[in-house]
Amino acid sequence: MNQKNKRMTWNKRMTWSTIVVGSLLMATLTGCSGNSSQQKASQEELQQHLESQEGSTSLRRLVPEGKTVTLKAWRPTHSSIGTLMESWNDTLFQRWMEEQTGVHIDWITPVSGTEGDNLAMLISSGEYPDLFFDAGLVYPTGAYGLLKDGVVIDVAKHLDKLPNYKTELERSSVRQIESYSDEGEMASLSSFTQDDVQDATWYGILMRKDMLEKVNMEAPQTYDEWYDVLTAFKKAGLEKPYLLNSDGFPKLNMFIGGLGFGYMNYGGSVQPFYQVDGKVRYAPLEEGFRTYLEMMNKWYSEGLIDQDFLSLNSINAEFAAYPDPRTGSMVAPISVVNVIRELTPDKNVDYIAVPHPVVNKGDKIHVGTESRLVRSGMQISSKTKNLDLALQWADLFYSPDVIHISNYGPDESYYEKLPDGTYRFNEKVYANEDGFAAIDMITSIADAPAVVVSNRTVTDPWLLEQAELYDSINDNAYVISSSLTLNDEESKTYNSVMTNIIDYVEEMQIKFIMGIEKFDKYDAFVERIRSMNVETAMAVYQKALDRYNSR
Amino acid sequence: MRALYINYKRHKMVYWMTLPVILYFVVFHYLPMAGVIMAFQNFSPKTGIFGSEWVGFQNFIDFFNSPNFIRVLKNTLALSLLDLLFGFPAPIILALLLNEIRARLFKRTVQTISYLPYFLSTAIIAGLIHDFTSSTGPITTMIAPLLGKTANLLSLPEMFRTIFVTTNIWQFMGYNSIIYLAALSRVDSEQYEAAKIDGAGHWKQCIHVTIPGISSTIIIMLILNLGQMLNVNFEKVLLLYNSAIYETADVISTYIYRQGILSHNYGYSTAVGLFNSVIGLLLIVSANYVSKKYSETRLF
Numbered sequence: 001m002n003q004k005n006k007r008m009t010w011n012k013r014m015t016w017s018t019i020v021v022g023s024l025l026m027a028t029l030t031g032c033s034g035n036s037s038q039q040k041a042s043q044e045e046l047q048q049h050l051e052s053q054e055g056s057t058s059l060r061r062l063v064p065e066g067k068t069v070t071l072k073a074w075r076p077t078h079s080s081i082g083t084l085m086e087s088w089n090d091t092l093f094q095r096w097m098e099e100q101t102g103v104h105i106d107w108i109t110p111v112s113g114t115e116g117d118n119l120a121m122l123i124s125s126g127e128y129p130d131l132f133f134d135a136g137l138v139y140p141t142g143a144y145g146l147l148k149d150g151v152v153i154d155v156a157k158h159l160d161k162l163p164n165y166k167t168e169l170e171r172s173s174v175r176q177i178e179s180y181s182d183e184g185e186m187a188s189l190s191s192f193t194q195d196d197v198q199d200a201t202w203y204g205i206l207m208r209k210d211m212l213e214k215v216n217m218e219a220p221q222t223y224d225e226w227y228d229v230l231t232a233f234k235k236a237g238l239e240k241p242y243l244l245n246s247d248g249f250p251k252l253n254m255f256i257g258g259l260g261f262g263y264m265n266y267g268g269s270v271q272p273f274y275q276v277d278g279k280v281r282y283a284p285l286e287e288g289f290r291t292y293l294e295m296m297n298k299w300y301s302e303g304l305i306d307q308d309f310l311s312l313n314s315i316n317a318e319f320a321a322y323p324d325p326r327t328g329s330m331v332a333p334i335s336v337v338n339v340i341r342e343l344t345p346d347k348n349v350d351y352i353a354v355p356h357p358v359v360n361k362g363d364k365i366h367v368g369t370e371s372r373l374v375r376s377g378m379q380i381s382s383k384t385k386n387l388d389l390a391l392q393w394a395d396l397f398y399s400p401d402v403i404h405i406s407n408y409g410p411d412e413s414y415y416e417k418l419p420d421g422t423y424r425f426n427e428k429v430y431a432n433e434d435g436f437a438a439i440d441m442i443t444s445i446a447d448a449p450a451v452v453v454s455n456r457t458v459t460d461p462w463l464l465e466q467a468e469l470y471d472s473i474n475d476n477a478y479v480i481s482s483s484l485t486l487n488d489e490e491s492k493t494y495n496s497v498m499t500n501i502i503d504y505v506e507e508m509q510i511k512f513i514m515g516i517e518k519f520d521k522y523d524a525f526v527e528r529i530r531s532m533n534v535e536t537a538m539a540v541y542q543k544a545l546d547r548y549n550s551r
Numbered sequence: 552m553r554a555l556y557i558n559y560k561r562h563k564m565v566y567w568m569t570l571p572v573i574l575y576f577v578v579f580h581y582l583p584m585a586g587v588i589m590a591f592q593n594f595s596p597k598t599g600i601f602g603s604e605w606v607g608f609q610n611f612i613d614f615f616n617s618p619n620f621i622r623v624l625k626n627t628l629a630l631s632l633l634d635l636l637f638g639f640p641a642p643i644i645l646a647l648l649l650n651e652i653r654a655r656l657f658k659r660t661v662q663t664i665s666y667l668p669y670f671l672s673t674a675i676i677a678g679l680i681h682d683f684t685s686s687t688g689p690i691t692t693m694i695a696p697l698l699g700k701t702a703n704l705l706s707l708p709e710m711f712r713t714i715f716v717t718t719n720i721w722q723f724m725g726y727n728s729i730i731y732l733a734a735l736s737r738v739d740s741e742q743y744e745a746a747k748i749d750g751a752g753h754w755k756q757c758i759h760v761t762i763p764g765i766s767s768t769i770i771i772m773l774i775l776n777l778g779q780m781l782n783v784n785f786e787k788v789l790l791l792y793n794s795a796i797y798e799t800a801d802v803i804s805t806y807i808y809r810q811g812i813l814s815h816n817y818g819y820s821t822a823v824g825l826f827n828s829v830i831g832l833l834l835i836v837s838a839n840y841v842s843k844k845y846s847e848t849r850l851f
Contacts, residue, residue, distance in 0.1 A: 120815070140815060149595065149815070246793065307686040308703045310793045492593075499816060500617070503809065507794040514706060514795055 041067035041102075043385075050388045057163045059401045062392050063102035070104045071390060072129035074122065076115045076138070093447040096410035097402075103393050105131075112315050116140075123151055130384040131394070133448075136188065136376040141495070143376035144485045147187035152379040153387070156186040161391045164398035165189055168451060172196050178374035181485035182547045189394055189450065191377035194403075197454040200467035203252045203369040204334040205357075209350040211238065211328055219354040223258065223295060226357050230304040233328040240306035241328035243321055246313035247506065248296060248513045250331035253479075257365035258358035259288035262478050272502060273541050274367055274478045278549060280542045284505050284529055290522055293512040300513055310510070325349050334466050335439055353466035356473060367478040368470055374483065377450055397450035406449035407456055414445050423453070480541075484548040490540045497537040501529055590822035603818070610822035619806060627802040627827075630788075631780040633716045639776060641724045643769065646731035647757060662732075665725025677790035680718055681705065705791060708798040715791065715800075719784065730772065731765060738764035770842055778835030781827050803827050 041049075041063050049064045063069050075088060088094055088107040098104055108129055110118035116138040122128070128151060136143025146152045159166050169175055169190070179190040193199060207229075212219060215232040233241040245251065253262050262274030263283040273280050283289045299305050306327075312318055321327060322336055323343040337351045356365055378397070380390045396402050408415045408423050415425050429441045436444075442456075486494055508525055511517035517525075559566055585600075590610055592603040614620055645665065652658040668676065683690040684704035695701045704710045742760045751759065785804040792800035803823060811820025 124817075145815075307701075310703065310706050310795060311681060311685065313793070495816070499810065500619075504618075507797050510793070510795045516708065516795060516798075 039067050041069050046386070046389065050392060053392075054161065054388075055163060057167075057395075057399055059100055059396060059399055061100070061102045062389055062396075065102075068102050068104055069386065069389060070106050071131060071384075071386060071393065072106045072108060073131035073133060074108045074110075074119065074129045074135060075133035077109050077112060088447070091443065091447045092409050092411055092445045093406055096405065097396075101393060101396065103389065114314075123149070128381040128383045130381050130386060130390050132379040132381065133377075135379060141491060142482065143187040143379065144181055144185075145491070146379060147185060148488065148491065150382055152187060153382050154185045154187070155189055155380070156180065156184060158391055161388070162189070162395045162398075164395045168192060168398045175374055177551050178372075178481065178483045181483075182544070182551075183485070183487065185485075188376040188379040189397075191375045191448075191450045191452065193373050194451055194453045196373050198373060199452075199454050200464055201369050201470045202333055202335065202467065203254055203331070204353040204466055204470060205254060205329070205331050205355075206334070206337060206351045207329040207354045208233070208238075208327075209352045210348050211236065212352075219352065220357065221355055221361055223357050223359060227295075227299070227304075230299065230328065231302070234302070234304055238328045239326040240321075240324070241304045242299065242306075243312065243318075243327055243330035244296065244300075244305045244309045244513075245318060245331075246310050246510075248293075248309075248509045252369040253367050254331045254369060255357065256288070256292055257356055257368045257474065258363060259292050260366075261286045261288040262367035263289070272498065273480060273538065275480050275545060276366075276478060278545065280480075280538050280545055282529075282534055282538055284509075285526060285534070290519075293509060293522075294519060296513040297515055297519070301515055323349075329354075334463050338438065353469055355469050358473075363473075365474045367476065368474040372482070376482075403449060403451045405446075407446055407451075407453045409445035411445065480545060481548060484541075484544050486540065486544050490544060494537050494540050497533050501532050501534055501537070504532070505529065587821060587825050589818050590825045592818050594818040594821070606818070610819045611826065613819060614823050614826065619801070622798070623801055623803050623806045626799060627781055627783060627804075629799075630712060630715060630783045630802060633712055634719055634783070635776060635780065637716050638719050638723065639773065641720045642727035643731055643765075645724055646728040646735060647761065649728065649732060650735045650761070651753070662725065662728075665728070667725070668722045669726035671722075673784070673786040674790060676718065676722060677787060680714065680791060684710075684714065705793065706795045708796045708800075711792070711796050711800045715788070719787075731768060734765040734768040735761065766846075770846060774835060774838045774842060777838040778831055780834055781831045 045064055045067070046069055050062065053060060073088075077088075087109060089098070089105065094105065106129075108122075119135055119138055123146075132146070132152060135146060139145050141148065143152075147154060155162070159169075169179060171192075174196060175190065175192055179186055181187070207219060211233055212229070215229070215236050217229050217232060218225075220226040220229045230241040249256065249263055256263060261281070261283040263272065273282055275281065296305065300307075300309075306312070306321075312321060318332070319336075319339075322330065322332060323340045325344055325346040334353055337353075340349065340351060356368060358365060378394050380387070380394065384390050397406060408425070414428050415423050418424055425438070425442060429445070430438050432438075432441055508517060512519065512522070512525075588600055589603075591605060591607055592600070593606050593609075594600070594603045649658055649662060652661075682688055685691065686701055686703045688704075691701055691704055694704075704714060738761060742764070743756060746756050746760050781803065783802050783804065785802075785808070788800060788802055788805050789808065792805065804827070807820040807823050807827075810816045810823070
């Protein structure tokens with residue numbers, strides 16, 4: 001064989017192998033895009049179809065018959081739902097929705113505990129999904145921050161394409177006050193509570209019932225009684241009488257309300273401030289904050305708090321610690337009790353909800369967990385190529401048919417109609433054979449509705465009763481609404497000041513609790529916060545609060 | 552130019568084969584450099600690189616005036632220097648020891664075991680460390696008599712550097728020794744015979760034959776390490792630290808992460824990152840210069 005010939009064979013072989021490898025690759029790629037039985041709708045026919053039914057309010061196919069379109073959506077999972085389903089597509093509701101509309105949703109689900117980082121990375125990369133769910137909860141500047149940073153569209157500009165949503169929005173004034181910003185923008189399609197009836201508190205303070213009986217003590221009501229009970233628990237051999245999470249502060253303002261301040265409210269967006277009579281306050285500058293840190297420091301040094309509490313830094317870690325029989329008390333979702341009863345290896349372990357602690361018996365509290373009537377909901381990406389589709393899809397969640405099915409699911413065997421016309425999940429959910437928590441069952445059947453029937457998930461009378469423990473002594477007077485918004489200039493000032501302060505305070509609060517920093521340095525700590533210009537940030541917030549109050 | 556063309560003609564394939572590598576560097580290392588413009592801007596993702604407000608050196612001034620500047624710089628330098636001081640000689644010593652072993656099976660086994668930690672992901676390593684140093688972990692229990700207390704070791708600021716450096720040694724010593732073992736195998740065996748005839752024992756042979764034999768490798772590795780010095784193992788610090796030990800554990804890269812990614816101060820954190828890179832470049836250039844001056848070996 002001469003040189004040229006050799007080369008020919010070589011080239012031929014190359015060509016062949018390229019073709020083979022190439023076609024294999026193509027096969028994998030098309031395989032990934034899935035759903036081969038249905039054809040993907042082209043951009044033109046989709047647009048034509050959507051335009052033909054603009055303004056329609058009824059449940060309908062959004063994609064031509066026999067075709068399908070995929071939207072991408074970012075959405076964190078419910079913490080324990082992973083055991084029931086692999087992705088949001090597996091909920092009965094989402095399957096039904098896909099059948100009805102022809103829109104397939106490709107969910108991007110961050111690992112639990114890393115939602116904030118995941119979202120930040122996604123946004124830094126510039127590759128946005130079409131839809132965001134609950135993103136405002138983990139974005140540092142909240143839902144409106146996403147709008148300001150140009151990540152999502154201003155929903156207010158598209159209201160004419162959202163007829164169902166518009167009807168729901170205009171149903172009451174509180175819905176409008178809470179949904180619009182001061183500049184008349186709307187960062188998300190709000191989610192509402194049906195008939196504006198407030199949900200019962202779902203976060204509570206739980207204590208071991210069996211241990212209280214063992215040490216022969218009543219459920220504590222004041223902080224002093226708490227100390228006595230925890231000490232008794234410790235003496236009785238419990239390793240972790242009180243679970244504290246890694247911030248050193250329980251979530252959702254629980255446990256600190258009795259000391260008269262609010263701190264790190266996660267009810268929508270993270271706000272370090274609270275208000276008294278319309279005046280903005282910052283917890284670390286208040287006396288109650290020091291009292292709290294001194295108390296925690298005492299509890300920690302006496303071993304009443306888990307010595308490894310710093311590792312309780314994700315929802316996963318928290319859920320792993322809840323059913324631990326070495327735990328004596330904790331701040332957690334009340335419904336977790338059902339999960340604990342299921343999971344704990346020691347069947348004697350049982351929990352009750354105890355009242356929010358106060359300084360003197362009978363004190364009222366003004367800040368705690370407030371369930372909101374209006375929450376920030378779905379957000380639509382500013383870069384979506386299917387804006388009309390996303391709008392129409394989102395709007396369907398507010399149409400009467402979908403409201404009902406998103407609350408109770410498409411399968412009628414899971415719920416029953418009561419004589420008063422309301423609905424209730426039945427034993428198939430509450431006493432399901434596999435022993436799943438009711439809340440997880442509900443999520444896998446009905447998913448998260450945009451208009452929620454209040455107390456839908458707490459038909460367990462025990463839970464409702466426990467929740468009333470908190471609601472009865474709390475008037476929420478100190479809470480700042482999470483729909484308060486800062487304008488561009490204000491948020492710039494706020495960020496430049498508060499980023500450093502929050503970083504500093506979060507470090508110091510832990511050090512005070514652990515005794516790394518001594519309390520004779522506390523005044524210097526407060527002085528340092530002041531020198532970092534906290535007043536400027538508070539003034540900015542004050543302005544925004546004034547605007548909100550005059551809405 | 553013509554010489555290059557002739558060379559290209561002759562080694563066509565070789566030139567084409569370098570193309571992916573060049574592309575890799577252009578796409579992933581040179582093009583992103585344009586992003587350093589952000590360091591001089593009040594960057595907002597909405598307006599992008601071309602629309603954001605120009606603030607000159609303001610971000611740098613903010614960083615140098617920040618109370619965290621001294622701390623993160625000190626921690627970064629301390630961790631790197633300690634890592635260099637203890638972590639750099641460790642693989643060399645391991646390689647020298649392995650070189651002395653004649654039983655091949657034993658040598659292979661030790662080598663394989665020492666590589667293993669390198670192939671575990673940092674997240675798993677951090678998980679192991681967390682468990683071992685928790686208040687009831689085996690390491691805590693073991694050193695409790697020395698400390699005089701049982702506490703979660705990762706919540707004690709004074710322990711972090713030790714934990715970080717020792718686990719780094721455990722993790723990288725085996726893998727890093729490979730290059731030295733390769734260098735050792737190239738040392739001329741006639742030199743050993745000559746040394747033996749002159750009456751040198753094992754120790755003397757090591758000092759006068761083995762180490763000079765691999766000194767050029769050591770120096771090259773040292774220069775490379777110096778350039779990397781300020782890039783302490785970011786993931787590992789991030790996974791191990793917590794706000795109680797920022798005092799000793801917060802380094803430049805984790806500070807950038809908190810400020811830039813979590814708090815969205817993109818401009819500011821780019822400025823801090825650029826500062827980090829400039830120092831890194833200065834270190835590598837000066838190390839190279841010193842090495843060039845005092846020995847024959849240099850990188851460029």
